[in-house]
Amino acid sequence: MAASSSPPAPLRDAEGGASRLGRRLLLASVGGALLALPKRAPAFGEEGAFNPRIVLTGGSTWEGVRATAPGRWSDEVVRRTSAPGRLRPTIVQADEPQLLAEPFAVWGGSSEVAALTSREVSGLRQFFAMGGVLFVDDFEPEAGAFGKSARREIARVLPEQAPIPIGPENVVFRSFYLMKRAVGRAEGPAQLDAIVRAGAVQVLFSSHDVLGALARDAGGTNSLEVSGGDRQREQAIRLAVNVALYVLCSNYKDDQVHAEHIMRRRGNTK
Numbered sequence: 001m002a003a004s005s006s007p008p009a010p011l012r013d014a015e016g017g018a019s020r021l022g023r024r025l026l027l028a029s030v031g032g033a034l035l036a037l038p039k040r041a042p043a044f045g046e047e048g049a050f051n052p053r054i055v056l057t058g059g060s061t062w063e064g065v066r067a068t069a070p071g072r073w074s075d076e077v078v079r080r081t082s083a084p085g086r087l088r089p090t091i092v093q094a095d096e097p098q099l100l101a102e103p104f105a106v107w108g109g110s111s112e113v114a115a116l117t118s119r120e121v122s123g124l125r126q127f128f129a130m131g132g133v134l135f136v137d138d139f140e141p142e143a144g145a146f147g148k149s150a151r152r153e154i155a156r157v158l159p160e161q162a163p164i165p166i167g168p169e170n171v172v173f174r175s176f177y178l179m180k181r182a183v184g185r186a187e188g189p190a191q192l193d194a195i196v197r198a199g200a201v202q203v204l205f206s207s208h209d210v211l212g213a214l215a216r217d218a219g220g221t222n223s224l225e226v227s228g229g230d231r232q233r234e235q236a237i238r239l240a241v242n243v244a245l246y247v248l249c250s251n252y253k254d255d256q257v258h259a260e261h262i263m264r265r266r267g268n269t270k
Contacts, residue, residue, distance in 0.1 A: 049084035050077050050244045055105040055134070057094045057153075058114035065223045066139065069211035070106065076214075076237050077244045081176060085244070095119035099127050104247045108137035108211055109146040116153045124157045133247050134203045141186050141207040154195070154203060163193035163205055170194070172201055175245040177238040184208025184236045185226050200250065204243065210236055 052070040054062045074085035092098050092105065095117065099105065105127070116124070127134070136154070138147035151163065166172065167190060173179040181190035188208035195203035213236035215223040226233040 048248075049086045050074055050248055051086040051102055051104065052089045052135075052244070053102060053105045054089070054091045055094050055099065055107050056091060057107070057116055057120050060109070060113075062091050066108070066211045066215045068216055068218075068223070069214040072214040072216055073211075073240050073244065077241055080241055081245060083245065083248055095123045099123050100130060100132075103130075103132050104135070105132065106135045106137060106211070107150060108139055109150070110139035110143075112145045112149040113153060116156060121153075121157050124154075128158060128197070128202050131200070131202070133201065133250075135206065135210075135243060136203060137184070137206045137208070137210050139209045139212055141184075141188050141209060144207070147205065147207055151205065158195060158197075158203070161195045161197060163195050163203070165189075165191040166194045166196075166201070167191045170201070172204070172242055172246050175242045175249060177242055179235070179239060179242060181235075182206065182208055182239055183213075183228070183232055184210035184239070185212030185224055185233075187227055187232065201246070208236070208239075210240055213237065214240060 052073045054070060056062060070089035071087055074087050074089055077083055077085045078087070100123075124134075134154075136147070136150050138144065138150070141147060155162075167182075168174070168178075168180055172192070172194075173182075182188065182192045184206060186207075186209050188206070193205040193207075194201045212224045213222075213226050213233050217223055222233065226236070
């Protein structure tokens with residue numbers, strides 16, 4: 001099925017939920033902060049654009065049917081919210097200094113991951129210490145090999161924090177759309193698991209294959225079937241948009257300075 005050219009209206013809860021006006025004010029605050037950014041001041045990504053970077057570990061590569069998913073993620077954010085997004089998201093190695101240049105990254109896979117090297121552990125630990133957010137997506141949640149091994153490795157990076165389940169009570173589920181549950185290509189559990197530090201979500205574990213729901217070919221046709229059909233795919237896209245808005249708003253709500261300063265300031269609230 002080809003991607004829709006115009007996004008549906010935001011969800012509402014049983015009592016009418018957050019209004020369009022409320023969401024417009026939310027986005028206006030983000031947009032206002034962007035407009036207030038000094039011309040010469042460096043910001044996150046391309047002038048503060050949402051960049052769902054793929055983080056690679058252990059010599060892995062980024063290819064296959066989901067290779068288009070990060071671009072789709074940014075495209076949906078731009079079309080639905082008017083927030084800025086990189087339509088050609090970048091790829092970064094976990095042990096590269098560039099990991100620290102922006103506050104968001106995506107770690108996904110379908111098979112068990114190799115143990116992180118000491119440099120990768122150090123790089124990710126510094127990323128989190130600076131306030132970075134990592135979205136961990138299991139492409140084959142039915143088997144769970146990637147998800148289990150990714151949790152094992154993240155536990156080496158952040159041994160003092162354990163994941164906890166989060167649902168509609170958390171701002172991630174309310175940052176733009178009002179979400180009642182998590183979903184992706186696979187229905188999966190209703191909740192996401194998260195590592196929360198000083199009240200801020202820093203790691204999101206998805207057992208849903210969100211990137212699988214986003215993947216599409218060059219003609220705009222969805223690449224993978226979704227277990228619950230078109231409505232489930234739409235919910236998966238909305239979850240992805242919510243994650244993006246959580247990242248953008250949490251980084252733009254106070255002031256506009258370069259990435260390292262903001263991430264250090266957030267990280268130092270531990």
